[in-house]
Structure formats: C-alpha cells, structure tokens
Amino acid sequence: MGDTAQIEDEYTKAVAALKAGYHGQLLDIIDQLRASGIDRQVALPQLVVCGDQSSGKSSVLEAVSGVHFPTKDTLCTRFATEVILRHSVSTSAIISIRPSDDRSDEEKAKLLAFEAPGGDMAQFPQLVEAAKNVIGIDVHTKRFSEDVLRVELSGPDQPHLTLVDLPGLFHSGNKQQSSDEAKLVKSLVQRYMRNERSIILAVVSAKNDYANQIVTDLARQCDPRGLRTMGIVTKPDTLIPGSDSETSFLNLAKNEDVVFRLGWHLLRNREFNTRTSSTEERDQEEKEFFSQGVWKSLPTDILGIGPLKTRLSNVLIQQIISVLPSLVEDVERGIKVCKARLNRLGDTRGTLQEQRQYLIRISQRFSGLVKAAVDGVYGDEYFGDPMTPEGRSKRLRAVIQDLLLGFAEDMRRNGQQQIIVDDSVEMVNGQAGERIRHSVYLDHVYDLMRRTRGRELPGTFNPLIIGDLFYEQSKPWKAMIDGYCGKVVDNIKNLLEFTINFTADSTTAESLLQKLLYPPLETRTSLLQTKVSEILEPHQRGHAITYNHYFTDTVQKARKEHEEKEHARRVRTFFGASSNEQELSVKRTINLSSLIGSLASSTQADMDRYACTEATYCMKAYYKVRTSTNLAARVTMQSMIKD
Numbered sequence: 001m002g003d004t005a006q007i008e009d010e011y012t013k014a015v016a017a018l019k020a021g022y023h024g025q026l027l028d029i030i031d032q033l034r035a036s037g038i039d040r041q042v043a044l045p046q047l048v049v050c051g052d053q054s055s056g057k058s059s060v061l062e063a064v065s066g067v068h069f070p071t072k073d074t075l076c077t078r079f080a081t082e083v084i085l086r087h088s089v090s091t092s093a094i095i096s097i098r099p100s101d102d103r104s105d106e107e108k109a110k111l112l113a114f115e116a117p118g119g120d121m122a123q124f125p126q127l128v129e130a131a132k133n134v135i136g137i138d139v140h141t142k143r144f145s146e147d148v149l150r151v152e153l154s155g156p157d158q159p160h161l162t163l164v165d166l167p168g169l170f171h172s173g174n175k176q177q178s179s180d181e182a183k184l185v186k187s188l189v190q191r192y193m194r195n196e197r198s199i200i201l202a203v204v205s206a207k208n209d210y211a212n213q214i215v216t217d218l219a220r221q222c223d224p225r226g227l228r229t230m231g232i233v234t235k236p237d238t239l240i241p242g243s244d245s246e247t248s249f250l251n252l253a254k255n256e257d258v259v260f261r262l263g264w265h266l267l268r269n270r271e272f273n274t275r276t277s278s279t280e281e282r283d284q285e286e287k288e289f290f291s292q293g294v295w296k297s298l299p300t301d302i303l304g305i306g307p308l309k310t311r312l313s314n315v316l317i318q319q320i321i322s323v324l325p326s327l328v329e330d331v332e333r334g335i336k337v338c339k340a341r342l343n344r345l346g347d348t349r350g351t352l353q354e355q356r357q358y359l360i361r362i363s364q365r366f367s368g369l370v371k372a373a374v375d376g377v378y379g380d381e382y383f384g385d386p387m388t389p390e391g392r393s394k395r396l397r398a399v400i401q402d403l404l405l406g407f408a409e410d411m412r413r414n415g416q417q418q419i420i421v422d423d424s425v426e427m428v429n430g431q432a433g434e435r436i437r438h439s440v441y442l443d444h445v446y447d448l449m450r451r452t453r454g455r456e457l458p459g460t461f462n463p464l465i466i467g468d469l470f471y472e473q474s475k476p477w478k479a480m481i482d483g484y485c486g487k488v489v490d491n492i493k494n495l496l497e498f499t500i501n502f503t504a505d506s507t508t509a510e511s512l513l514q515k516l517l518y519p520p521l522e523t524r525t526s527l528l529q530t531k532v533s534e535i536l537e538p539h540q541r542g543h544a545i546t547y548n549h550y551f552t553d554t555v556q557k558a559r560k561e562h563e564e565k566e567h568a569r570r571v572r573t574f575f576g577a578s579s580n581e582q583e584l585s586v587k588r589t590i591n592l593s594s595l596i597g598s599l600a601s602s603t604q605a606d607m608d609r610y611a612c613t614e615a616t617y618c619m620k621a622y623y624k625v626r627t628s629t630n631l632a633a634r635v636t637m638q639s640m641i642k643d
Contacts, residue, residue, distance in 0.1 A: 023317050024086060024160045030320060031084055031162055033331075035150065040101065042330045045319045046164050047312060048192045051203030052213045053168030056234030059269035060203060061165055063305040064312070065153055066279045067093070068125055079135060079145040080188065081165040088154035095127045097135060100146035111135065111147060146188070159309045161316060163201070166192055169214040186214070193222040197323045199262070199315055200229040206236045206249050216258060230262035230315065232308075237268050241293055250294050253302065262315060265302050266295065345505045362512075365503045373397065373495055382502055393494050400488060407484045411627060417475045420616070422565075438616075445469065445612040459607035461615045467544035469619040474539050474626070481532055489525050496521065539626060546625050554621035562613075 034044055051057045062068060065085055082098075096115050099108040114134045128149070135147050167185045193200050202219045204210045210233075223229045233253060239246040251257050253264045268286040270277060277285075283305060290296065290303040301307045349355045369382055376397035384391035386398075393399065418436045436444075448469070454462045496517050500509045571577075 023313065026317065026320050027084075027086075027160050027162055034082070035098070037098070038331070038334070041334050042327070043195045043197045044327070045197040045199070045316070045323050046162065046192075046195070047199045047201055047316055048164045048166060048195075049201045049203060050166050050189055050193060050218070051168060051215045052205065052208075053170045055168065055203045055205040055213070055215070056267070056269050057165060057168060057203045060201075060232060060234065060267060061163065063267060063269060063282065064159075064161065064163070064309055066155075066157055067153060078132070078167060079147055079149055080167070080192070081149045081151060083163045083165060084150070084152045085158040085161045085163075086152070086154045087156070087158050087160055089156060091155040092153075093127060094152040095131050096150045096152075097131055098148040098150055100148075102146060159313050161309065161313050163312070164192060169218070171214065186218075190218060190222065193218060196228075197319065197327070198228065199319050201232055201312075202229055202260075203232045203234060204252075205234050206245070207238050209245075210249070210252060210258070226258075226260040228262070228319070229260045230311075231258065231260055231264040233264060233266045234269050236266055236295065237289055246294060250298075253298055263302060265308050265311065266290070266298070267305060267308065341505065344503065358508075362500075362504045362508070366499055369499050369503070370396075370495065373499070382499070390498065393491065394498055396491065396495050399491050403484055403487055403491070407480070410480060410484075411477075415474070415476055415480065415627060416623070417473050420620070442609065442612045442616065445615055446608055449608065449612060449615070456611075459610050461611040464543065465615055466618050466622055469615065470544055470622050470626070471540060473619065473623055477539065478536055481536070485528055485532060489521070489528070493521060544622055546622065548625050551621050551625050554624055555617050558617040558620060562617075 030044055030046075033039065033042075034046075038044070049057050049060060061081075061083055065083060094115070097111040099111040103111065111134060114131060128151070131149050135145050135149070166189050169185060169189060170182050192198060200219055200223055202215045204213055204216065210216055219229050220226075231252070233249055236246075236249060239249060248257070253266055255263045268289045270282055286304050290298075290300075295303065301311070346358050346361070347354070349358045369380060372378065372380060373383075373394060373396040376395070378386070378395055383394045386392055386395060418441070419434060420438055420441050421435050423437050423439050445465075449461055449465055452462055452465055452468065454464075456462050497513065500512055500517065503509075504512065
C-alpha cells in the first residue's frame, strides 16, 4: 500500500510539473507577443491590477512576487508596470521599458536601450528607481507616463503569472498631482479595463467604503455583468471588530453584495511600520489574522496570499485558453494586413527612377480598379464581399444605379409640393400639408388667375399661369436633386479613398488624395452643381413650353376621366343609386329625354371655374411631361462618372 501511495504521489507531482511547464509556455508566448508591441494592435489576455490610490495595489504585487517594490506611503504608481513572474531554479530580475507611441524616435531609442539585469533581489528597488528616472518621472515636471515598465522576476518561489499594475485612481488634484492628471490616469486605466480579454483585479481598501472607491464604478462600467472581474479586499485588519463596516466587507467577501463571477479575495498587507519584515513573517501574520474573528468563517481558498497566487494563475491560464482561438485569428488577420501594407509599399525606391516606376504601377492599378467599378465589372479581389458595407461601396455603378432608382421613386412620391386628390377621398390626419382637395386647389388657382389676369376672354386663362402653377408644384425638386447629388459625390469620394489606400502605402495615398484626386473631384462637383442649375432653370422660371405630344394626350385623358366621373355621378343621381353600387336593376319606365338632358347638362356655368379646371389639367399634364425624363441620371452620368 505504501508503494502505491508513493507512486500516486509521484504521479501527481509529475502531472503538476507537466501542467506548470505547459502553462509557463503559454504565458511566455503571450509575454513575447506583448514585448514585441502586438498588444497595441491585438488585445492580449492579461491580469490588470486596478484600484484607488493607497488601496494597497503595490503591496498586493509585493505579496504575490515576494519582492519589495519601491513604494512610498504617499506616492502611487506613476506608470503601468508589467510584472512577469516565472518559476525557475535560479533567481533573476530584469527591468526594461516599453516606450509609448507618442515618444519621439530619439526618446524611444533611449528607453529601449535601458536594460538592467541582475540576480540580486536586494538591488531590485534601485533598478526600478533607475528605470523611473530614465522615463523622466518628476514631481515638478512629468508626474505620469504612458510608457510601460517591464519587470521580469524568476525564482524557485515564483508562480507562473503575469500582471499589469496600473496607476492609482484619484478624485481631485493636490500639490503632487493635478485634476487633469486624474483624467489622464482614469483614461489609462479604462483603456486596460475595456480590453475584453483582460481579467480585472479590482483592489478595494477596507479603510474606505467600497461604494465610494472609483475602481468599483469603473469595473461595473467596463464589465457590466462582472464576468471577468475579481475583487481583492486589502487592509481588513483596519476594521473595528463587530462594526457595521466589518460586516459590510464580510458580505462583500462572500460575493453577496457586489457580485463578480470570479468572486472576491482578502489579503492582509504589510503596514508602513512593518515594511521591512520578511516575506515569511508577513505571511505568518496574515495567516494568524484570518484564523480568528469573523474571517475564520470564510473559505480558506479566498484568504491570504498563498491561495491568491493559485487562483490568479488558474484564472489567467483559463482566460488564455478560452480566448486563444479568437486571439490566433486576430493575429493572423493582423499579419495578413501587415503583409498587404508591405506589398503596397513595394520595392525600395531610393532613386528618382524607382519612385517614378512605383507611381506608374500605382496609377495603372488604380485606374484599372476605378474603371472596373464604373463599368460594373467586379471580378477583381479588391471588390471583396458585396454583402459587406465596404464591398458594396466599392461597386460604384451598382451604388449609383440604386441611388438613381431611389431618386426616381422619391420624385414620384414626394416631388410635388401638394398632391391634388378627388373631393371624395377622405383626408388622413397628418396629410393636410401634403395633400389638397381638388375643389380647394381650384380656389387657389382662381385666386392666382384673378391676380394675374390679362387680355384673355371669359372662360379662358392666361397661358403663363401654367408656369406659375408648375413652379409651385416643383419646389421640392432642387433640394431633392441636391441631396442625391451629394450622395453620389460622397460615394465617388469613398471609392477613390478605398482604391488609392488599396494600391499605395498610407503616406503616398494621402499625398495623392490631397494633390491629385481631391482637386479634380472638387472640379467635377462644381460642374455637377452647374449642370443641375442649368437643367433646373427652365423648371423654376420663364414661360412653360413643350413640344411633346404626351402633353396634349395627358390633357385629353384628364378631361375624359373628369367627364366619365361626372357622367357616372349624374346617372347615379338620376336613378337614385349610391356611389358604392356597381349594378342596378331598374323596374320602371324611364324618360329618355330626362336621362339625355341629365347627361348633356355638363356645361360649367361659372366660366372662371371652368378656366381654373382647364388650367389645372394643363399644369398636371405639363408636370408629368417634365418628370418623364430622369434628370438626375442624365446629370450624374455626364458630370461625374462619364469617362
């Protein structure tokens, strides 16, 4: 039995070692990606330590790593610090700096050149201070930095773990830090917390009500469902036993108040006056504290630094494994984008001849793609998936055709200032402004005729009134055509930008857009506006004239329809039938003379009313003639995408 137990114990240790090695390899891969700067393009899984100033964040890192960080009781972390812990036989500490993107090339070179290796952990605080001085942190000039301090610690007691310690949050400024810097720190912390692959370690000090600490609010904002947040309560030894505050933090630790999927953890950190105590002394004091009072009622796996190391390692590994497929996809997509950008850069072009050759290749490729987009030939891979917004935008002819079809339908539905409807049509609420009864419109025509009367005989009208009525009805045309022309120009501009950025590198593309593409587009746009004004001019002023026989056909058709409606009304009135009856059975003698007289008495007694009716027929016919040709299609094709 003893041999079996020993074998099982050795087997368990072997499995644990294999897992530790596998986990270490995973963490190393992620850290290598981060060290190369990929995290600026692709979100990487990480543990981010967040909290208010003096919440005990740095003390948490000390407890996890077993190394004293150079902290002061009144001074917080001034930049993001990546703490990379690796289990190793030998002990070492390597400090390096990742410059922020806003640094100059000279500054970046200086910061990247800083590397302070050393195997003596006793020198670690001095190494961090040296790095801080290189970054340029100074209470009188630069108090916070976007640079990242990278700390790699290896040793036999270290877990496989990587954390990012962020500057502490604070509400308002003082002599050492301004209100503007409070916003800068908050923005920096939020950027890390918003990363969907980050595990948020929200450090809350028991010295203050957790509801008043900024980190809890930010954690809810960035992780509303609490799926990737773990809370860490520090300084529970400052709570008065039996107090309401102690009960409140006890419930918090039980995950009964602010609920996080990863739960809460409690740590008792060193006090300022015991900051020189050894790691063993610190851990022993913590163990004794949690073995008494209300804290002994909590599960041991959420108390103390030992279980925290295990929890953090497991949480980070699980997070990496869960996001690994999507992470690989993002990296591969990024590599593909980078390769495409490198291809667009082409060969080296140090000489004038090489630069000319490069521009010629861009010109040929650009012209070919734009011509294909205009011609509607979308076989090139550049056009991509038509179901995506970008793929559709590149298919210019299809986009323009859709716009013109939409314009034609919009003109048909909304091109008239007012829609004249029969008196029998019921008006729906909300249509009063766009619809007008026929009789009401005739009153308007009569008023206009009275104001513009000339030498016309009674029962006739001045031909110029047709133009006046038409100009009223066509008022919406200008705004509608301008709107659609603007959409056409925007789509052409989008195509030019997509195409030049596809065929050239970003710097060259921007120069070509500003120097060679935008100016001609502006010229074409001005030409389009001029053409629109030319075509609209006869529809806005002057004498209404047309030689299209469709005008007389439409007038005659309108008269016929009116006569048919009038005859139908007179027949129904003669027989006493309702307007809804389509069939009528008559069983009485009919006086034909009376019936004929009723049908023949269609003469309009009011000569002015008759003239108004005729003028309305002519205006409607003239409007149809003018809208029978698609103005926008002709203007757009001629002015913008022809040639």
